[in-house]
Amino acid sequence: MDTQTIVLLLPLIILELVLKIICLRDWLHRERFKGVPKSAWLLIFLFINLFGPVVYLLYGRKTDGDY
Amino acid sequence: MTFLEKSIVKKEILEMVRTSRLLIWTVVCMIIGIVSPLTAYYLPDIISAFGATENIAISFGKITYQDSVEQYIKNFGQIGTIVLILMMMGSVAGEKVDGSVQFLLVRPVGTISILVAKFVSLLVLLVTGLLGSMLTMGFYTWYLFPGFPGFRFIYANLFLFLYFFAIGIITIAISASVRKPILAGIGTLGVWLLASIMGAIRSIGPFSFAKLPEQVIQTIEGFPFEWQPIVGTAILLCLFILAGTMLFNRWEPND
Numbered sequence: 001m002d003t004q005t006i007v008l009l010l011p012l013i014i015l016e017l018v019l020k021i022i023c024l025r026d027w028l029h030r031e032r033f034k035g036v037p038k039s040a041w042l043l044i045f046l047f048i049n050l051f052g053p054v055v056y057l058l059y060g061r062k063t064d065g066d067y
Numbered sequence: 068m069t070f071l072e073k074s075i076v077k078k079e080i081l082e083m084v085r086t087s088r089l090l091i092w093t094v095v096c097m098i099i100g101i102v103s104p105l106t107a108y109y110l111p112d113i114i115s116a117f118g119a120t121e122n123i124a125i126s127f128g129k130i131t132y133q134d135s136v137e138q139y140i141k142n143f144g145q146i147g148t149i150v151l152i153l154m155m156m157g158s159v160a161g162e163k164v165d166g167s168v169q170f171l172l173v174r175p176v177g178t179i180s181i182l183v184a185k186f187v188s189l190l191v192l193l194v195t196g197l198l199g200s201m202l203t204m205g206f207y208t209w210y211l212f213p214g215f216p217g218f219r220f221i222y223a224n225l226f227l228f229l230y231f232f233a234i235g236i237i238t239i240a241i242s243a244s245v246r247k248p249i250l251a252g253i254g255t256l257g258v259w260l261l262a263s264i265m266g267a268i269r270s271i272g273p274f275s276f277a278k279l280p281e282q283v284i285q286t287i288e289g290f291p292f293e294w295q296p297i298v299g300t301a302i303l304l305c306l307f308i309l310a311g312t313m314l315f316n317r318w319e320p321n322d
Contacts, residue, residue, distance in 0.1 A: 005109075008207070012101045015094050022087070050098060050146070057087045058153055 019053035020045060032062035072180045075171070079188035088154050089192055095150050096196035100203030103139035108211045110134075132212035136220070136287055139204055140280045143227060148234055152255045154192075155238035157248035158185050159315065164247065169320040178315045182243060182308075189235040197228055216287060223286035230279035233300045234259065240311025243318075274299030 023045040033041055045056040068076075083089045111127040159181070162168040171181060201224055208215045237258050242251035259277070266275040273295035282292045 008105060008211075011203070012098060012105070015098050015101070019091075019094055022090070050095065054091050054095065054150055054153065057091055058157075 016049060019050075019057075023053045023056050026057070026061065030061060033060055034062050035059065071174065071176055072184070075176060075180055075184040076187050079184045080191055083188050083192060089195060092150065092154060092192050092196040093199045095147065096200035097203045099139065099142045099147060100200035100205075101207055103142050103204060104135040104207035104211050107134040107138045130212075132208050132215040133284070133288065135204075135208045135212055135215075136284055139200075140227075140283055143200075143231075144280050147231065148259060151231055151234050152238055152252055152259075155189070155235050156242055156252035156255065158239050159242040160245050160248045160251045161242075163318070163320075172320065178243075178318075179312055182239065182312060182315065185239045186236065189232070189239065193228055193231050193235065197224055197231070216289075219287050219289070223283040226279045226282040226286065226292070229297070229300060230276060233276045233279070233304055236304050237307050240307040243311040244314035274302075276300040276303060 024042075027038070027042060027045070030038075036044070041056055041060045044060070045052040048055075107130055111125075111130060114125050114127070157164075159168065168181065172178070201221060205215075205217055205220060208220075209217060234255065238251060238255040241254040241258075242248065245251050245254065262275045262277040266272045266277045272278070273293060276296060276299060278293075278296040279300065282296060286292050
């Protein structure tokens with residue numbers, strides 16, 4: 001892989017990492033989750049690119065309003 | 068606009084930030100803006116790498132900015148649409164489930180004000196995301212492909228905006244009519260699929276809102292845009308807004 005390719009891919013990697021870090025921070029501080037257990041959500045947002053963090057942030061977090 | 072209505076709009080925008088919807092949409096748009104030109108640029112290398120393992124030589128024509136724009140439209144048409152539906156399907160139905168709509172309706176706030184606030188927040192969401200994608204896509208395509216018409220690209224993105232606005236409004240309208248977010252998601256996916264199939268029918272096809280992304284390519288290539296998809300989208304949106312408002316008005320919180 002040449003330098004140009006690495007430089008061009010860098011913003012993509014950073015954006016994907018930003019999403020994963022946001023998910024990880026939220027996951028560490030949260031006790032209640034929807035659908036699947038806490039550990040499963042970790043695997044989902046770490047190993048499924050783009051859609052993993054999106055689904056976790058939209059539907060994984062249980063808030064006070066959720067029953 | 069009354070103070071209360073302004074407050075609802077503000078609440079919707081804050082909600083978008085708090086639930087990370089604004090962040091998700093902006094990051095997804097920026098990723099699409101980066102991935103599309105890169106995929107077009109490296110496609111010959113990727114395919115050749117696969118061909119090399121099978122001892123097959125594959126030749127390609129010159130890859131241009133048109134290929135990059137086509138990828139952009141394809142990615143937005145699939146990933147963008149699904150992500151937007153996932154984000155908006157709970158906008159009203161989700162609030163019916165958690166009880167926040169009931170909390171709002173006991174104040175002197177009409178269902179129309181609630182829906183208008185949702186539409187305004189959708190506008191903010193779309194503008195932010197599409198600005199992000201235009202920036203990344205514009206820069207990468209300008210850098211990788213010579214002759215990229217930047218100004219026409221900005222203008223052409225209005226069609227993409229209109230397409231996503233239509234998807235968003237349809238999702239909110241269906242979400243206001245049903246009791247569960249998943250039903251709103253399935254309903255919108257159904258309308259989207261139907262519009263895509265309709266696009267293939269010669270007599271009514273040109274009026275389908277699924278034809279809007281094609282206008283982006285047409286505009287970038289310097290051809291005049293077609294008015295039929297715009298008219299078709301406007302009529303469809305009026306119908307959905309009307310039906311959504313009527314059904315939301317008839318909804319009883321203890322249903």
